[in-house]
Amino acid sequence: MGNYYNNDYDREYERRDTYRYDNEDNYYHEHNRHHQCDNHIKPSIVKPSLDYNVSVPISLAKSLEGKYFVGHVENLTFGRCTGAWARLYNPKDSGVNLHVTVWTVSDLSESPFRAGIWFNTNPPGVPYKSNFVTPANLALHPLPKSRIKLQYSKDVTGEPNGGDEAYFRIGQPGSTLVSEEDGKFIFHLEVPF
Structure with missing residues (x-):
């Protein structure tokens, strides 16, 4: 040819x-x-x-909807009979349920630590708002705002008041604890985690 x-x-x-x-x-x-x-x-x-059936992970689906947020608090200090905490707080005017997907705690010290997971409690100390919260999907415009508050307090004395300690984890020096909850922790309005 x-x-x-x-x-x-x-x-x-x-x-x-x-x-x-x-x-x-x-x-x-x-x-x-x-x-x-x-x-x-x-x-x-x-x-x-062909007909296609696509399975999308819930974290991706919620991120595409602008409903998936990530954040952290500044370094927490404690010791010598003091503690520290961080929490996700769902205020009564949020209008949303809080689903916890994953949480992490990193130990930068040379000592082991105990991380307690509490539900529906009032922690000791004054809560401070973290400024390190962002939507996971940065392609949206305008960027969605989280209606859940990420709060923390450091060098506090005493235990949380009321609520339930669901479980605890022991962290080793220089390690990071990671717990994948996949959204199974669900909190209605005005319930702290």
Whole structure:
């Protein structure tokens, strides 16, 4: 097989234009790339008519909706009979339920520590608001604002008042505790975690 022509216009440019190699059997001229004939190669990929069922992780789905937030608090200091805490607080005017996906605690000290997970409690000390909260999806405009508050307090004395200590973890020096909750911790309005 050789070149094929669409019309006299293509013959005029035969010697001046570059030919492209398509496969072992066919060459085609740039002007004829949309030409269809029996000698022209048909696409080798056939688009199947399939129905697709895609599973999207809930964290990705909520991020796409602008409802997935990440954050941290500044370094917490404690010791010599004092403690520290950080919490997610769902105020009564938030209008949303709080789902906890993952939490982490990193130990930068040289001593082990105990991390208690409390539900529905009032912690000791004065709560401070963390400024380190952001939506996970930064492609949205305007960026959504979290209605949940990330709060913390350091060098406090005493235990949390009321509520339940759901469980605790022991962290080793220089380690990070990570707990994947996958949204199973759900808190209604005005409930701290």
